[in-house]
Amino acid sequence: MSSDFVIVLTAIFVSTASALLGSFLVLRRMALMADAISHAVLPGIVLAFWVSGGERATAPALLGAAAAGLLTVTLVEWLTRTGRIKNDAAIGLVFPALFSLGVLAVSLYFRNVHLDLDAVLYGEIAYAPFNTLEAFGLNLGPESLWIMGGLTLVNLLFVLLFYKELKLSTFDAGLAAALGFLPAVLHYALMSLVSLTAVGAFQSVGAILIVAFLIIPPATAYLLTQRLPVMIALAVLVGAVSSVLGYVLAILLDASIAGMMATVAGLLFGLAWLFSPVGGVLTARNRRERQRREFAARLLLAHLAHHDRPVPAREVLEEFGWSPAFLAQAQQWAQREGLLAGDPNGLRLTARGAALAGERP
Amino acid sequence: MDLLAGIFTDYTLRNVALGAALLGLVGGVLGSFATLRRQSLLGDVLAHAALPGICLAFLLTGTKAPLILLLGAGLAGWLASLLMLAILRSTRLPEDSTLGVILSGFFGFGIGLLTFIQHSGDSDQAGLDKFIFGQAATVVGEDVLTMAVLGGVALLLVGLLYKEFKLLTFDPAFASSLGLPVRGLGTLLTSLTVIAVMIGLQTVGVVLMAAMLIAPAAAARQWTNRLSTMVWLSAAFGVLSGVLGAVISATRENLPTGPLVVLTASLITLFSLLLAPERGLVWDWRRTRNNRRRIRLERLLLDAHVLYNHAELTPESLAQRRRTAPARAKEELEELAARGWVTGRGERWELTEQGHAEAHRLEQAMRVLPKALNPRAEGGAGGAA
Numbered sequence: 001m002s003s004d005f006v007i008v009l010t011a012i013f014v015s016t017a018s019a020l021l022g023s024f025l026v027l028r029r030m031a032l033m034a035d036a037i038s039h040a041v042l043p044g045i046v047l048a049f050w051v052s053g054g055e056r057a058t059a060p061a062l063l064g065a066a067a068a069g070l071l072t073v074t075l076v077e078w079l080t081r082t083g084r085i086k087n088d089a090a091i092g093l094v095f096p097a098l099f100s101l102g103v104l105a106v107s108l109y110f111r112n113v114h115l116d117l118d119a120v121l122y123g124e125i126a127y128a129p130f131n132t133l134e135a136f137g138l139n140l141g142p143e144s145l146w147i148m149g150g151l152t153l154v155n156l157l158f159v160l161l162f163y164k165e166l167k168l169s170t171f172d173a174g175l176a177a178a179l180g181f182l183p184a185v186l187h188y189a190l191m192s193l194v195s196l197t198a199v200g201a202f203q204s205v206g207a208i209l210i211v212a213f214l215i216i217p218p219a220t221a222y223l224l225t226q227r228l229p230v231m232i233a234l235a236v237l238v239g240a241v242s243s244v245l246g247y248v249l250a251i252l253l254d255a256s257i258a259g260m261m262a263t264v265a266g267l268l269f270g271l272a273w274l275f276s277p278v279g280g281v282l283t284a285r286n287r288r289e290r291q292r293r294e295f296a297a298r299l300l301l302a303h304l305a306h307h308d309r310p311v312p313a314r315e316v317l318e319e320f321g322w323s324p325a326f327l328a329q330a331q332q333w334a335q336r337e338g339l340l341a342g343d344p345n346g347l348r349l350t351a352r353g354a355a356l357a358g359e360r361p
Numbered sequence: 362m363d364l365l366a367g368i369f370t371d372y373t374l375r376n377v378a379l380g381a382a383l384l385g386l387v388g389g390v391l392g393s394f395a396t397l398r399r400q401s402l403l404g405d406v407l408a409h410a411a412l413p414g415i416c417l418a419f420l421l422t423g424t425k426a427p428l429i430l431l432l433g434a435g436l437a438g439w440l441a442s443l444l445m446l447a448i449l450r451s452t453r454l455p456e457d458s459t460l461g462v463i464l465s466g467f468f469g470f471g472i473g474l475l476t477f478i479q480h481s482g483d484s485d486q487a488g489l490d491k492f493i494f495g496q497a498a499t500v501v502g503e504d505v506l507t508m509a510v511l512g513g514v515a516l517l518l519v520g521l522l523y524k525e526f527k528l529l530t531f532d533p534a535f536a537s538s539l540g541l542p543v544r545g546l547g548t549l550l551t552s553l554t555v556i557a558v559m560i561g562l563q564t565v566g567v568v569l570m571a572a573m574l575i576a577p578a579a580a581a582r583q584w585t586n587r588l589s590t591m592v593w594l595s596a597a598f599g600v601l602s603g604v605l606g607a608v609i610s611a612t613r614e615n616l617p618t619g620p621l622v623v624l625t626a627s628l629i630t631l632f633s634l635l636l637a638p639e640r641g642l643v644w645d646w647r648r649t650r651n652n653r654r655r656i657r658l659e660r661l662l663l664d665a666h667v668l669y670n671h672a673e674l675t676p677e678s679l680a681q682r683r684r685t686a687p688a689r690a691k692e693e694l695e696e697l698a699a700r701g702w703v704t705g706r707g708e709r710w711e712l713t714e715q716g717h718a719e720a721h722r723l724e725q726a727m728r729v730l731p732k733a734l735n736p737r738a739e740g741g742a743g744g745a746a
């Protein structure tokens with residue numbers, strides 16, 4: 001396997017695993033919990049690092065990070081439930097404190113070890129091909145592929161197996177609870193998987209950029225569709241496209257791979273925001289403009305139907321108080337539709353235009 | 362004490378402590394408004410969004426002058442907040458997702474730019490990445506001056522527009538009915554928050570900035586219900602965490618200032634949450650425990666009262682009535698005895714004078730409620746009794 005392929009495949013696994021869970025985070029309005037968890041896994045990793053005696057072992061790191069993630073969720077919920085602090089402020093209190101503890105521990109005890117903060121923050125997916133997994137004396141290929149592939153599979157299974165429960169508890173938590181679906185258990189399961197994914201992706205895209213992979217593709221998909229299955233599929237697609245394009249861009253510019261992937265994801269979000277067929281900003285504006293123009297043209301037709309002779313443009317402008325440019329637009333549309341004749345003496349209906357105007361009482 | 366004296370004698374420590382204190386002051390004041398307006402995480406977004414601004418400012422001008430980099434940071438943060446508002450207004454995307462998209466998208470772009478600059482072999486770039494965690498230890502006098510000027514402007518504006526900001530925070534609808542430019546004032550307040558973030562970047566960095574806007578304000582909120590007191594307290598807590606964090610980090614090598622400042626602020630918040638008068642959770646727990654205990658004893662006394670009046674009060678009879686073990690009933694009677702409500706004479710117990718009075722009072726208290734709620738019963742044709 002070429003190293004380019006390994007890197008891109010790892011990134012696609014990261015983005016797919018994230019998009020699967022992120023879709024539910026976005027819909028449940030817990031996007032910022034993803035931010036909090038991804039910061040707070042740091043002390044968990046450090047603790048696991050310390051417990052396992054400075055070995056950069058994967059299993060303890062995963063466990064430690066999952067524990068830290070759950071601690072974050074529990075603390076935020078506890079703080080919110082005391083009623084003394086609002087939910088967003090609770091998030092903003094918990095994760096910097098935990099992250100500070102992590103940073104402090106790293107700079108105190110692991111300064112010279114293989115756990116430097118740059119890697120924590122923005123990861124180094126470029127090393128993915130070189131950390132290989134060896135078992136029973138066999139070289140099984142890059143470790144990151146195994147970890148992220150496994151996590152992608154676990155997340156996929158989770159979403160497929162509990163799709164009904166996830167969907168119901170996302171859109172109607174009360175009904176889900178009434179039907180005995182245990183939304184709280186589902187909530188903690190989802191959060192545990194987010195923590196696991198965050199730490200699994202920690203080597204490749206870093207603790208902070210994982211937020212980009214968890215939130216941006218699902219948010220982009222959210223702008224493009226109103227249906228949940230389509231949204232999840234689109235989120236996975238956007239993640240994969242960002243992974244590939246981001247990698248290409250990073251190679252061209254010699255910049256951080258994860259950073260460029262997040263940039264591309266952000267750009268895709270921007271495109272969806274502007275051009276989405278469902279309520280994109282420019283799409284909506286164009287539709288409004290077109291409707292305005294068509295309405296004006298029909299108004300014009302109705303007006304002309306009362307006159308036998310061609311009406312000079314000046315008269316129409318006075319009558320409706322339009323700008324000449326606007327009249328020209330409406331005229332152009334009506335001419336293209338074959339409703340208005342190009343008469344040099346002024347505006348005149350074609351036979352079709354007259355018929356159309358006459359239909360209306 | 363040597364350490365605190367170090368603030369006045371040690372040049373580096375003095376600058377670091379001053380920088381952190383300024384951050385605490387400005388962050389505390391503006392954080393109060395931000396948390397009350399439920400915009401606490403805006404600081405986090407602005408800080409992350411500042412990174413590409415810093416990198417672009419460096420790429421375009423090639424200098425590392427703090428003011429220019431901070432201006433770049435401010436512009437990027439400002440752009441991010443405008444973009445965020447535009448997205449919120451034009452889509453149905455939830456607010457937290459919008460924050461997340463802007464935060465991580467800008468930050469990813471910033472990391473991309475940062476590595477691009479680093480790999481392009483520009484030797485001047487060293488230290489640029491320190492904005493991520495802050496570079497408190499390298500803050501020099503000139504930086505402190507820049508921070509002081511920026512912070513001074515922000516605080517001055519808050520002072521001048523205090524009444525307007527207060528109204529905007531608590532009742533924007535009323536403010537707008539008075540003819541105040543609510544949207545403009547909101548944007549101004551957000552822009553001032555950008556200034557607080559710019560000051561924080563050099564001391565605590567991008568990642569930890571959120572805490573410096575939230576923690577002091579959340580702590581101050583526990584001690585008072587008045588905005589003015591809260592702002593002063595929040596500023597004081599901010600300054601305290603800044604100075605303490607700086608001093609503690611000077612005690613040992615390898616103790617980064619930013620995380621220590623944030624942890625100090627978090628501890629102050631935790632302390633306030635638990636122990637502030639009135640709102641403190643510890644008092645709450647104690648009140649709940651005392652109430653539970655009082656209610657349990659009162660029910661016990663009423664049971665004992667009934668038994669004493671209509672049968673006989675022994676541990677066995679009490680146990681039967683309350684469906685507990687006789688040993689437990691005996692303990693309960695002793696609890697009542699400790700209050701002076703019953704006395705024991707062998708197996709037979711009886712209510713004391715005080716116990717009778719208390720039971721009577723409780724019975725009366727229980728009767729008051731239904732009577733007061735039902736006006737017809739108040740006429741009292743003797744039926745209720």
